Amino acid sequence: MPGGVAAEAFIDERSDMRLLFTVLLLFLGISSGGAVDRPASPESRPDDAGGRVADLRRSLVGSKHDFTDVLGGAGTACSACHVPHMMAVRPASQPGGGVLTTQPATVEVYRIAGQRRVFAVDRYTPGPTSLVCLGCHDGTVATSTMGSGHALLAGVREGFAVPDEFVWRDHPVGVPYPSNRREYRAESMVTAEGKIPLPDGRVECISCHDPHNRSGVDKMLVMSNRRSALCLSCHIK
């Protein structure tokens, strides 16, 4: 089953673009899976991949992430965040000769804009998925999450000690989920329903907010917070 963060695959550039959508969807946690070794043939892709994309697009329409009108109409619903372009990042070379081949090169497949493969695992540092959000939610394109009172240690630079202004703020982006503390539910319980993703075991933007607005609730939350339901998914009170 294909999937995984920063999926890299040896694929032919002529591969079916729908496969790329599938990889994207898997990355977003819509489906689970392991690492990609080789591309699946078009026949082996999940039959409902196109339907899932359509569902995502439908949920996006009318939300604050719907840039269709300002970008210029139909076909642009995804392109504000997803850059549909493949780039050969490490051309294969002939053994000994260093000559470029025409055969499969290593390509990056539909990585989300801003996604990085490396980040400091031991720090309160936003992970790759959150960097996508922060690329706009820095006060310029959208509400800032850096200097606002809403959240976050995302406002703290890499390697920076916790500053006084931020210590009362909660839900630091990029913090490892404290699964081993008794006031929190086990990570497996939190993620069991598939609504609350914890990428690499960390609390990221998408742990609480769904950029595709599938639940349709206020603040683009991953689920309704009626009677603190979302809060209590993690916190034991």
Place this chain on the structure above:
Amino acid sequence: MPVLPHQVTRSLPRAVIGLAISAILPTAGCVSLHRADKHTFEPLHFPSADAWPRLVLYGNLSHLLPTFDRTPPLELWLYGPSSFGKTAMRNPQGMALLGTRLLVCDQGRSDIIAVDLADGSSLIWGDPDHRPRCPVDIAVGAPDSVYVADANLRSVLHYGVDQRFRGEIKPAEASDERFRPAALCVGDNILYVGNTSGHQIDRWDLTTRQWLDSLVPPKSQPNLVAPTGLAFTRNGVLLTVDAIGARVFRYRNDGRWLDPIGRPGRGQGELIRPKQVCVTAGGLMLVTDAGRQSVVVFDGDGRFVTEIREQSEAWRGLTLPFGILALSPERMPAPPQAAVRETADPTAYIVVSDSLGRDSLLLLGVFESPVQESQRAR
């Protein structure tokens, strides 16, 4: 208005709270002497050491300037030095130069930080009674004005160079939903404002104090969605970075729109989440890209030149780069030693603000012509 150092802005209650927190947070409160972390950084050349034009990354300003940001003793005692030995910017974004002072919008502090390029000392700049709430960009206008784009207040804050607050600039008839200033630039006594809510460039005549017609690209060009960066070229072309459309629009002062530079994508010369742009005296255009985590460099005709990005072990790169500013060499009062060691003088220095990365403010040198080699020889 007197200059306020960090110490003065720290209130006692906050300090007491900080002291309590320092006792329970493992990352804070370590009592340690401030150590000037002058670690060596081997300059990196982009695209290569013998290419023209090329850019040289010298490192970050905290290492290059003599006494960058002397951490106030109280803050040092309460919170300790940052892990790399400095109290640096928290979320630096837009920048401008005022005399020898580099003014930086630091959204994490919600303040303007002024770094003196002569001695590296820093201070909080502005009127303490009218602090910005979400400063994202800043511009200096003649003769004695500083403008700050505040995304939370949804207005442009006007200060004198004496730091006194003079007023807010925002369209009277525009609702908050229609005006989010994200980029500023001054040219021909007009303040250009990148309005990401209105998807246009608003213009404020600094002489008549009236709004002029907004600028919007013609229908023959892609839509302008989120203008987050503005800069003028030497021949008066207004460059506008579109963070969502992933292009740099070009508007000539005769009213004609030239073809945009770049396009969305991950290939060479393509953009993902471009933020700001600056132009060197030789015509190079440098664009920060918070999606590629890099600075993409184009020549004056919009052709891709190189990309400044992470270099495996040598440099771990940028994390949400935002602001970018070109300085002529004479505006850099204390050239860093790393630059002096070069065989030629840079035609420009470039400062890049890295809003979430470790390096905070990076310094680059630009070498645009082989003629420079002979200049140094003479």
